[in-house]
Amino acid sequence: MLRFLLRRLFHGVFVVWGVVTAVFFLVRLTGDPAVFLVDQSATRAEIEHARHLLGLDRSLPEQYGAFLLAAPRGDFGESIRSKQPAMRLVLQHLWPATVELAVVAALLSTVLAVPLGVLSATHKDGMADHVSRLGSLLLQSMPGFWLGLLLILLFAVELRGLLPAYGSGTWRHLILPAVALAAAPLAQNARLVRAGMLDVLQQDFVRTARAKGVPERTVLYRHAFKNAAIPFITVTGLSLGFMLSGAIIIETVFAWPGLGRLIVQAVPGRDFPVIQAGVFVFALIFVALNLLVDLLYAVVDPRVRLS
Amino acid sequence: MRSVRGMVSWWLAALVVTLGAAPIAAQTVDGLAVDADAELVVAVPDDTTNMDPRIGMGSTRSAYIRQVFESLVDVDAQGKPVPGLALSWKPVGDLTWEFTLRRGVTFHNGEAFNADTLLFNLDRMFRRNLDRWGVKDVTAATSFEKVYPTVSRWEKTGDYTVRIHTSEPLPNLWDAIGREPLVPREYTVKNGVDALNERPVGTGPWKMTEWKRNDSMRFERNESYWGSPPLFKRLRFQVIPEAGGRLAALRAGQVGLVDSVPPLDAGVLGRESGIKVVSSPQKLYCRIYLNARPKDKFDSGGKDGLFGDQRVRLALNLAVNKEAIVQKIFHGYAQANASPVASVAYGYAAQEPYAFDVKRARALLAEAGWKEAGSDGVLKKDGETLTLQLLFPAKHYGQGFDETTPAVAEMLKAVGVQVVIKTIDYGTLLQTVTKGTLPYNGGFAACRTSNNLDADDYLRDWTAITLINWAPYPPELAELYRATRREVDPQKRLKLLADLQRRVRDWSPVVSLYQEVKIYAVSARVLRFVPLTDLHMDFRGVALRK
């Protein structure tokens, strides 16, 4: 077990390092942020001075070396745009904004999926099933930002501000962005639950339980669902990671002050330190979640440990 | 009332109650009762990057910084300079300016504002003695030492007077120095420049109490402000990037004032009860810059810029239907301006507008040697096709700019210019013009604003080779510009400035598109809000109804 853990941990560290290095070089290819720092009547000498202050006139390997030394201490440099420590800026945007959004959306997309999926499975080919499947298909076929725009149109504009459309502050601000973010994964999860339940419901032990006269509700939740739960847990853990990804666009649409939006704003401004720190945090969270899910799987299913 | 004492107590109590109630009842503005403890929420399109004035000035951020920090020269609603932290300023001879500072002003932390403060700020602005003060160098928005290299030294001649010396006459020094917000000396030296961003301390009417990045900034009334303190207690800038969101918030009563209303919505809003729409011309001036540099002055292709001929540039100006832009895209909320100087700047002189005259444009092009080669309307000269590779930084200057540029490209095509629009991001544009790698037949669309009040800021554009100068002044205009820089007598200088503007209008270095008019929407609860021509919102004198 320990060996398994260590192996996965090492693998995770490697992945994070890989991501960060890739971003480091990629971002330096996009060009020179020094031009943003000076005003319109700047001469070349000024811009050179700005580059020097940013440390960009050193060679790439030198810069990379300095970066590797500073990063483990949490020092990702200062944001070029606002002169504040990049990691601090990233963490300020991650918590509570993005975490709130991702967690609430993940919960919505998993918790609601269960009753929907079970309902669909038990009323297979009935009205509820068709409606649920059509709805799922529709939600999965819509770009997230399109759904977001429709929600804004409906709730904030047509219904005259029933729910706030932009910014954050109260729990009411969280509703629309979380719904927009959770919609497609919810649809997907509901179908997963449905499929899993259908599979399990046909198996022998279920028929035995029914034959024994166990009430239907117990059959469903105690026996069938427990077995369908394992792949379900996996999906939940992974979906949290994907929520972070999807948050990038949702945060832009709803002007949610989170990490996704910070990074999207930092890219055209070539704010290397912020981009690097932000991607690092994203990758770290993603890898950590994967690790947790793997761990959970290993605990539940011994076969995995041995592979 | 058994005793005299009892009666006196009763009357005293009544008196106290009445007197106590009086100030509350007496708070009225324009005959309406106002709430002195209210909070005004303002919806703004973006957050500031940094509260340190040296770093953060520009675009919306001036409004954040100027609530907390103040400058020597203040500005009124028409854009005219008025005393701020300086009571007066005057030239002493040709090479010196004297500033007399306001007395009795303190920073939010109690530190006194005096001549020593100004000396420290000048050191920071011109990057001198930074080691002596122990403050670190920052990459600033404006580098004073480069833009005003003739400023030589400064000294205090009293606790509240400072003299600044220049090596050559500099008639607009009051403007250059006067608009920079000032920071406290002891506080900055003790806590470092980062403290100016984290816990800004200024002399302004508002103290910053909280800053949630990219979300909101809260301010509280400065009770010991040198002028009359604001008429309401708390102010909050709420960041709502989408215009639709800002307006939705206004209609729902969540905010009292919206900064930057799109022109199309302004008309609709104006008809709603409970909302007022006010506007003011701004200094943001949008143009198409054409490559007219001689080949020894830029790095692309070893050819002269294609638009070096003044007739060609003038033709392009005549080909653009500026009224259509103002009416159709901005619904009247923009200005067509033929002077290179913004209409609200000090020293602006109105010029004869560029007529929309396609025939004359074509004639000018023909005169300059561009003849129609075939039947497809393409213009050629010496085998060269009249092409404009237009760099277009979309999504940087706002909706109006994004709609205007393609429309203008179409208008230029109508006179025979082959316009190829290259949509790029703003950073790439900056890099291209900085490195000088604009193609010889290239141009770019961009807007230019000013933190200063004087016209000099605009006319300076075509002097030194900088990233914005693609049509350097010919010798006569350069000489005239230098003359405006040397003339200390205000009236004579205004005449010289007017002359220079007229000649620059004819020389036509850029295709002017429009000058911005900023639109605000105010809830009926908010009284006496007057928009400024500056990138700033002044809440002194504004009150909120009960």
Added chain:
Amino acid sequence: MRRGAGAAVASLVILGLVGAAAIFAPLLSPADPIKNDLLERLTPPMWSAGGSAAHPLGTDTLGRDVLSRLLYGARVSLVVGFVTVIAAGAAGVALGVLGGFYGGWLDDVLMRTGDVQLAFPVLLLGVAMLSVLGPGLGNLVLVLALSGWITYARIVRGETLSLRQREFVEAARALGALDGRLIWRHVLPNVWAPIAVVATFSVARTIIAEASLSFLGLGVPAPTPSWGAMLDEGRNYITTGWWLALFPGTAILVVVLVINLIGDWLRDVLDPRVERGM
């Protein structure tokens, strides 16, 4: 006929119609999609007050005809969707087979790169790379393909690995049979089914990804019409110019929906184990 085949047939028909509309766009469009005309700005669809038959679905902020842009935009969406998947699929299958068959360091490098790429938020990869490469249809396809190849590689690698270990393969190789022929006759027939299913859903996802990138301003550059870019232009005019966002949004929804239905049916027919519930 299997249940669900009706929906699949209808979907194929609709997709065919969209494809035809894209191909015949020049014939079907009432106007030039990129010519702008300031005076015709923001006219509503013809059934609304102020609309005209010259512009059946109205005009946008620059006076360009919405219907024409919608038809030409179909080209972008379909080309990006299919070309990306073909490119990613080809590359993924090739790399997956090589990795699975030959193993060793090639396989390791492949899997490690794949892991690293998966930890990268996809949209962020797109944003970063497009900033480097600059906008353009080719670059867009490249970026989207780069983020998609792993899935195919993984599936194929899995199948190849399990196949390679079968005895008859060992025997055949010992006898001198060409690797290429073995791959062609034994590996590929087993993988094309799950690949086809994954590929179909990928087309849908790619179309959405393209729309998202265009929404952020990174897709095909103006003035080429693309549904995502049209949505982005329309978002500031949701109340006053509702037709600007509604039509491209609905178009994306319909196309992605039918592709998903086709994918569902394919999965049911070919291999019920793969991509369950997706």
